Amino acid sequence: MPPTFARADRRKTARAKRPVSIRKRILVFGGALLLAAAFALVLYVRDYAERASDRAFDRLLAASALTIGGAVQLEAGRVTVELPLASFAMFSGEDRIFYAVESPQGENVTGEADLSDGLAPATGGDPVFADKAFRDDRVRVASVGRLVSTAEGTGWVTIRVAETRGERDALAREILHNALWPILLLTLLALLLLWAGIGRAFAPLLSLEKHLRERSPDDLSPVELPAPSETAQLVGALNGFTARLKLARERLEALVAEAAHEVRTPLASLRAQAELALAERDPAALRRDVERIHEGAVQASQLVSQLLMDATVTHRLENQPEPTPVAPLAQEVVRRLSPDLSDRVILAIAPDAADANLSVDRVVLREAIRNLVDNALRYSEGEVEISIARDGPALDIAVRDRGPGIPDHEKPLVFGRFRRGEAGARIDRGGSGLGLAIVARVAEAHRGAVLLRDREGGGLAVHLRLPAEAAPVSQLPAPDRRHVLALLALLTAFAGAFSAPRPAEAAADFPAREKPAAATLHILGATDTGLFSHLIRAFQAAHPTIAVAYEENESRAVYDQLVSGQKAAPDLVVSSASDLQVKLVNEGLVRPFAPTRLAAIPDWARWRSEVFGFTFEPAVIVYNTNLVKPEEAPRTHLELAELLEREPQRFLGRVGTYDVARSGVGYLLATQDQAISSYFWRLAAAFGRARVQLTASSPEILDRIATGDLAMGYNIIGSYAFARADAGAPIGIVVPDDYVLVFSRSLLIPEDAPQPELAEAFIEFALSPAGQAILAGPAALGALLPGADGRWTADRIASLGQGAVQPIRFGPSLLVGLDRQRRERFLATWQEIVSPH
Template identity: 65%
Template sequence: MADRTVSIRRRVLVAATLLLLLAAFVLVAFIRDYAERASERAFDSLLGASALIIAGAVQLEEGEVTVELPLASFSMFSGRDRIFYAVEAPDGTNVTGYPDLSEGLVPEDDSEPTFADAVYRGEPVRVASAGRLVSTASGTGWATVRVAETLGERRALAREIFQNALLPVVALLLLALVILWFGIGRAFRPLLSLERHLRARAPENLSPVDLPVPQEAVQLVGALNDFMGRLALARERLEALVAEAAHEVRTPLASLRLQAEVARGESDPEALRTQVARIHDEAVQASQLVSQLLMDATISHRLDTTPAGATPVGAVVNEVVRRLDPDTADRVRVSIAPGMAEATLGADRVVLREMLRNLVDNALTYSRGPVEIAVAARADGSVGIDVADRGPGIAIEEREAVFQRFRRGAASSGTNGSGLGLAIVRRAVEAQRGRIDLQDRPGGGLLVRLVLPRVPVRSPSQGVKALASLALLALLLLPAGGAGATEVVYPAPDGSGETRLQILGATDTGLFAHLVRGFQALRPDVTVTYEEGETLAIFEAFASGSRPPPDVMISSASDLQVKLVNDGFAQPLNLAGAANLPGWAQWRSELFGFSFEPAVIVYNPDILAENEVPRSHLELAELLEKQAVRLAGKIATYDVARSGVGYMLAAQDQSVSSYFWRLASAFGRAGVRLSGASPAILDGIERGDLALGYNVLGSYAFARQAAGARIGIVVPDDYVLVVTRSMFVPVGAQRADLGEAFLEFALSDEGQSILAGPAALGAVVPGTQGSWTAERIAARGRGAVQPVPLGPSLLVGLDRQRRARFLDTWMEIVAPQ
């Protein structure tokens, strides 16, 4: 007794505690690893999806690798991380994006995304890379697409998962220790009494134990009473128990093995692959249909707005063949009669290309043999283009019907198609005053014959004269004045001049002055210098480093602001007022929106009667289509090539509205006048030079109307785009503390009241009192309010190739002259 230093209870308690702590430690390590892996898998999936979306848009045009970033490229990134991307041609040259992103990374040679950790611009990033196989004049190679994201959000998600899982583990561990402490004491108490009794008995005393014991110990006492008298029987039963246990364990093990074999035999990967293939086929068919519908709309717009050109037929045929899939291109045979390659057709190159491409695609789809393209001159001087195949052909009674939209012949059953190809072809042929015939090909198959009139080529001297006229017209249309900034100084109210705050912005000085004076009422010792310019001009000056960084950067072009913040030009701030901002009006604790400004329609009531004022985007397009002659030269909107906010609004319009290009075409017919700023448009409307202005920032219009200007304002009833002027404190600002104080004031109750009152820029913080609050502005229209959120998705529209394509298309439609 004297040698016993540790009780059984203590031993069990210590062992159980150590076991629980070890289990908790292992569990915590597992949770931490799982949280990191789960976060990495989740964000890698988004990163890889973004790279694949961009890779899917990579294509070859005239031997050059091009890409137009889809709108969804960065839409999955909703956090506060910075996003970088790059697209490289097979020879390693940068196509678009950040040229130095690929330093230290090998080119991709597979379409499956790969991931790597890197350091870019001094910050660790995760890079997803995907390849896109393209065929160039020098051979076939892999274009490389890279998308990189900083690690803040994935680390935050891993930390959140770990912390949320750690709290229950710690709580359960503490609870288990408490229960263990009290439970062991209560469980061992009857055993201690029994132990004392047995120790007091003589060795030869085998009489039954008659101590009162709790119910839980009855079986133990009975076993002790029967032990000595029934030792042999207990031995036999023990042997039987061992045999039975072996049998019982063998049976479930065998059953488990059998079930595993059955499960392995019943798993059907072929059926799974079949299902995946069926889903893929459906997706391909849907993609083909969407592509055809988009091309149908593009052809319609180009036929309506693009002037007839002189396009060589040989160049069109060669372009169509180059764009074919390499797996089917070797089935195409081209025959061009001597001298016909330079024969010119009177249509836009895109229209001719899509017309011929649809015919060739149909021939390749519905036949297995070679497809022949023949170009020859006809007796009447026209150009004949034949596309022949060895497919099932089209029955005579169906030949007129297949030219209707979504109509297909009986022989096309079982083959994917949209029923739009021949309808597009006929529209393009009729626009050129040509004709199309479907004929049976001798020996079997279908022969599609196009007969198109040939047009003469304009002489070089005519081209020079036309370019000179265009240049003169451009000079006449440009508004007076340049894009240079103007500077206004607001002296410190207390007369001191030592403390100065430098602000660079694109907000009308007269409206912004209210906010500056409100700030100086709290800081009378601060002299404020405000430099005003156009959105694109101040962005380019700031990004190029041609001027010192100001203390505050302000712009209504949210996409340009996001670009600057994403590229590391902004300082992170901890603003108390940011807690009241809507989520769409702030990003990364670096960029903050402070106004609520809808894009509205402004009109002159002396020119447009109340009953003809358009209340939606569709009504505006219809008005311009019907009244193009009357309103010629009296409609104005932003010059999207000069104005950053104008380009952003146009890009957002395109993504929201299905009527955008129709409206753009109507602008072109009405001879729209392009301007770099809303005040200039409002001046023209107020003077009577303009009848209507589109996408004018509502803040300027509301302020002008409140000052007594005779103008009407329409907040569209279908949808209204809302932008917020955003601001940040640049890296390298001389007085970053004053910049932060000014931002804090703009988001405060006092600052928002000024924006909702005399400044008329609109208060973005909910619950602000005043005439121009977000709630009151939204109530002026019946349509959906579509704020333009601050975030990485705005970077898509700034991609240089996508922007160039958009501007080219815009200018072709809106200002084709």
Template identity: 60%
Template sequence: MTAEAPAATFSIRRRILALALALLLGAAAVLIAFIHDYAQRASDRAFDRLLAASALTIAGAVQIEDGSIIVELPVASFAMFSGRDRVFYAVEDSAGRLVTGYDDLAAALGSVQGTDPSFADITYRGELMRVASVGRLTSAANAADWVTIHVAETQSEREALSAEILGNAIVPVFALTLLAVGLVWFGIGRMFAPLTQLEEELRARAPDDLSPLAVPAPSEVSHLVSALNAFMARLGSTMERLSGLVAEAAHEVRTPLASLRAQAEIAVDETDPQALRQRVSRIHQGAVHASQLVSQLLMDATISHRLESKETDPLPFGAVVDDVRHRLDPDAARRLVADLTEEAQAASLRGDRVALREMLRNLVDNALLYSTGPVEIGARLTGGNLSISVSDRGPGIPDAEKDKAVERFWRGGTGAGKTGSGLGLSIVKRVVEAHRGTLALLDRDGGGLTVEVVLPVVAKRQRPAGRKRPASAMLGLLAGMVLAFASAPDAQAITSTYPAPRPDGAGTTLTIVGTTDTPLFARFIAAFQAQRPEVSVIYEETETLPMYERYAEGTLTPVPDLMVSSAADLQLKLANDGHALAYDSPFLDDLPAWARWRNEVFGFTFEPAVIIYNPDLVSAEEAPRTHLRLAELLETQTERFSRKVATYDIAVSGVGYLLAAQDQLISSNFWRLANAFGRVSAQLSGSSPAILNGVADGSLALGYNVLGSYAFARQQAGANIEIIVPDDYVLVLTRAMVIPRDARNPELAKAFLDFSLSPAGQAVAAGETALGAVIAGAEGPWSSEAIAARGRGVIQPIALGPALLVSLDRQRRTRFLETWQEIVSPKP
């Protein structure tokens, strides 16, 4: 029979080198293709930003004078270009008529109705051009119109930049590829050296040497060394425990076995039946003692193993008692009296089920063995602990022996004549210590012993009372909201806690700080907890500017997991300053582009700024349908509306300042309206609900720039107000969510953000809260489509973007507020 030929060997070194060479060459080809594409995209992005900046600069110079569009072209609008490309521009009104620039460029492009720049490639005057187009909304008289700005540039500079990036990147790619091949060849030899050293170390060891390996190794091999060391440590611990068990068993079992042998030898020669019966009885007692000792030794080893494994689960104490009772024989079970309250039975202990059962079983067995009467089990909750007591009427344990009673194999004087191993209380002590509890041996009043064990319990969260409200409770909900604002109009923080409906999660608490009224935001929390019943929510309601200032100063403690504010500009500044955590929500594709920024600021509502009035004080015919009409009404009837008009105090309200700054950018009538407010001594307030209260009770006639969400909800609740969605233009803001970078539970914050943007969350916004759904197609009476249909004006969302930061500039804000205060609230 021919011997089987050995398997052919191969060289790992050559295989790795061949594979590495193929991978490096393939990677170089892919990298060059990627660099070529990246160079084009990077060049386009850089020059597109310049084009957009130029168009926006020109848009900022658009003004309305005497009803005509005037553009004073800023020098900076073209100074940003290099000068090597040809530049063309055009400005046209809403009817497509040229205001200034190149008329043939305007004729080749369409009008734009939006403030976000759009880009296109066109052939103009025989050359390929890149064009940036942007719209500017202007308001004059009773109408709002769009002005379109186009800026075009030839593409030679961007092509040159793309070629330069590609050329500068290809040379290093080839050089690095050659260098990598050489390094791979050298590195392969060094790669196997630690494995060889490790093999030599293991071969030289004695069979019983389980000490840790001390071989220096790189991080890749160090994981293998750590795994070997951990395995040898476990093996050593197991061998040590096994050796101890064998030694203890040999020591303790030797005596009862020797006694059994001696009794058996005597019984063999015994002829007297009565004496033989006594010998057999002693043999039986010795066998019982030996059997119990072996069982206790095995259980001791089992408990040691389970405690080292640290397997823990919540376990009701009542289940432990039932388990122990079922393992007793019927006579012993009848002597066991368990006096437990429902609270103590339901108390959850976190630990190993077998270890806790054996702890209680050993206490009960000892009490049954050393007493003849009933054995009582008691339990009571004290704070976060469960105090367990096992009491009997036996001889007890003298004070001098109580410390020794918990030692292994120790039996006191009271145990004489009783079958036992001396392991029961030592097992109890180890189980109690492993579960972070305490053990005490106490004398019982009237005689006997009480063993008291105190163990920590798992805290349970209570289900909130009255969480579910029927739809018919909306009037009461809104009335409570109004009363809350009426009693606390200042920027006072109100904290509400919503425990988990099903408290089976450990430490799952979401902390939110926001400016939305608590009764309204509670709707979102309730719907979120319906999907995530294991999550508790803490919601702190505050005001926009104090929330921003407290977080910026580091005094907002504890740091929230989620921040929600209607002052989108302040939220954007937090993100711009690096305080926000980026998150790619799965619902971003459905969210309008204007309602998100850098995947760090997310809008979830659609809220117009409206005008409200009291129908008893202002008739429907004279109600101002436009911003200009409101200014004219206040100018012509100053005495009638003196101290009867209210708007935001923009110095203290973040959302008020945001709306005023956007009004000033859009409307040429803004300062005229501000002057009219000053003439009638307008009342300035820090919140929309306070203005709504005044208009509803008749102390105010008109309210300006009130958030439509609050107004719609109050009107639906029966308040005596009418709402005007302006016919010229309508500012729409969205409440913005930001996840702080230092949030303690960012995953919970992401889950709540996803819920708010999901169909279920948008249904809450479009439902009874009247906050408005920002995502199109939401179900409910307050969808974005339904809100837009209530007016005829141009819908102008306040887009989340860097443009909002302009109004927050310190000097610009100071000048704006000084001008506002001089006009609206001049000092006497």
């Protein structure tokens, strides 16, 4: 070879061996251009976008404050204000809204008393803007003044409206994105250069990829290619992984081979005995054959159970265990024995070991103790003693019996898989030879020991010694875990034919379908338990290891409980009072979440990715079909008022509706009626003359209508009425022909929910096709999302009436009805008209 080519080869070899830094190559080809060209332009465009966004949204803030200012009045020398319905209508985004009205003396008239902290009172009618931190968020505040004259003199009423900066920041980002063409051009140029650099920088990785692709599946030898410094550790980890994978595959192959060999023999024996029994004509001989078949089946069941437990222990040994109390676990093993066997067991726990814990998986330790006890009971007739005591830094669990014992020369051998001592084989009590092997594996994994000692007076003493501070358990690689789980499932299916069912555990409100329960989902709600249980049970069918505890209360009480914080927060809240749910969101008490089907929820039934509607429920008129004929049942709100005015004595004390002072959903429906209908107060006056019966619960009104105590009910939740009608109650349902209010029950996750992941799983299910089918079917709560199968879909419910469907939209406009002064005025007027006595 010529010297020139030799030097070139040496340089090529040196370059191949020299570590290459991918990071440096990327910085060289891309970093300089990106950092130098973009910085100044980004600052300029961002500043412009923020100023433009503030100007646009400040006009909306000022308009809202001026609208409220126009409603300021003086009554008996006191400043009052009733928020107009349009006060917050201009806020269509997902920002939280706050407001405050202060008298000239600085006293809070209504709204958030702490909104004015740090802000000067208004001194004129022109809006003044300020930014401040309020309730853990950044807000923009508009302040305007309203001049009033009182006995004390003339002064300015201060009106403030604040909005979080989410929407304006989003607009600023949109302007920024649309104005950055110069930066985009420079970025494209930089990307071209970066592409060329990456092609060179990742050449070694491509070589590694090619090398791995060309390997056969059975080649688990280490990778010896030269690697860049950034990937040297990766290659090392890959080599370590393949070494563990090789060991795991060898271990799995041995386990499968042993299991196949050991299971094949008893199954072949069972088949041969069954064939002989089929040909047997002598009843006595046939009975003996059946007894042998039963004995073989029992032995096969025991063998499969041991194989199953062997696979379970192998799987669970890879988990990081929590401290396990030993004494209660030993007591549990004894309790699980049949009564005739448990009477033979004596459990002795030393005082210094009563509270001892071991860092061993609970199931693994329980099965180790159970195998020792089963062996002692199987191969001996007398009493079996279990003792737990401390022995220096270790805990000694000893099981003593009066069986035949194990000769010294066999003691090292019986720890092998499927190995049994000669004395035990002669007794032939159906052992599998896996029990001591499982115990030995548990001891070895935790750096303990199993000791076999002859017992004075005859018998065997087995000592399981585990250190009080167990060493970390060596973990199996991921492929081995999958193989063990697959084998575990196979053995479970086979063992199901022989195993007896386990006893059920103690039930919660809605116990998990599979025991033990992985977790309990706590739901606080204002939905009838009987109807909501359909959705809960369907959720548990999809998540069988989750138990559910459901606490039912009135919608206002649900809101008060969350705001007060006096009780532990639930994981999930469900309520029919949309305004109170929006209020919780606006107060910052809700955790955000983006369900998979968020885009499918109608815009009116969700807000800020924090509260989500999931049902479609109209407010209907209900009547007793024995007291009111279908042809005379009112079809509109006006017809209802005219009927009560025309026949007041007939319906005196026989009409029911919500007590709006106690019921959150009742107040919501009443305020929406007031905003939509010009006949609302006429209807309220008719209620007053008929001495309407007020309650905080739709089910209570329906009960009284069904029994004939009431003739009609107004603004009843349609889902409850549909369910009662389907159950055969003598009620008729009218979906009004003029307009029908529709609301959606909503779900939200409290900010301090202890298990938000469980709540998220329930929301996902409620919005899924399976969950919506439950709402459209047995629950009769109404499916909100399109495409649901069932009787009570949104389209089907809307078609029951001829009027306009008026959904109650989630958003800041609902906060107007919750204003303190507006609520007090509404309730006072309602009380005066509807129930003056």
